[in-house]
Structure formats: structure tokens, C-alpha cells
Amino acid sequence: MYTIINVKNYSGGIEEATRYIHGKWGDKKNFEFYLDSIIHSSNDKKGLPKFFLMLEDKKIIGCYGLITNDFISRHDLMPWFCCLFVEEHKRGQRLGEKMLIHAVEEMKNSGYSNLYLTTEHDGLYEKFGWQRIEDGYSFFGNKAKIYKMSLTD
Secondary structure, three states: OEEEEEHHHOOOOHHHHHHHHHHHHOOOOOHHHHHHHHHOOOOOOOOOOEEEEEEEOOEEEEEEEEEOOOOEOOOOOOOEEEEEEEOHHHOOOOHHHHHHHHHHHHHHHOOOOEEEEEEOOOOOHHHHOOEEEEEEEEOOOOEEEEEEEEOOO
């Protein structure tokens, strides 16, 4: 059975949750950045950032986050979906889609009307209803694709 929980509720603790997320998205220079972000993340309805783990029983098999900006020039847009990861041996079971749906519900219930993401993938998020709206620029100066999911019916 799969469950999605806020990292603040993970029985293994914040540091273990951070090691998992950092291990998928970080590098050797930024563990403290991830740890500080996750320590100061929210577990309430409207708060950001939020980080989530997907568990199979008690084992972490995936993650995602909801943040105010994903290192992209468009600071006027928020919230952002980030850090989606599913363990390779669990892919093909639509677990990423389950986390996307969970994120949409989280932000809908928080009163947001849109959710954004930036990615290098082509064709992946469109399958789940995301619309490419424009390009922005990453922190490193690269052009970055921006996608939007409308949260209003």
C-alpha cells in the first residue's frame, strides 16, 4: 500500500527524509540548504514550502515538493511543484501521477488557482493535463520551460 505524507510526519525523522530528497536532487555542496528548507517547511494547510514522501509501508519510494519558487526568474508565479522522484524499480505504476494528483489537491485546498512547474522533459506533464505556457530563465541563465495546472474547475 502506498501513502503520501508530509515530511514533518515521517517517523524516520527530518534528517532521514532530507537525506532521501537531497540524494535525488542535491549535490555534495548543498545538503544544509535542503535540510534548512525542510526543517522550516510547513505542515499546515496554506503554508509553503511543503515536502512530501511516498511510502510503501514504511519505506520511502518517492518524493515531491511544493515551493514558492523553483530557481526560476518568474517570481511572480507561485506555488511551484518540484522534486518529483519515483524509485526506478517502482516506475510504470503511475506513482508519479498519484503524487501530481496529491499536489493538485493540496494546493486546491490551500486556495491557490494555479500550480506551476519547470522541467526539461518534453511530453511528460502534458499527459497529466499540464499546459506549457512560456519560458523563463533558470538561476544559471538557461531558458526554462514553464508549465501550469489550473486548479479551478
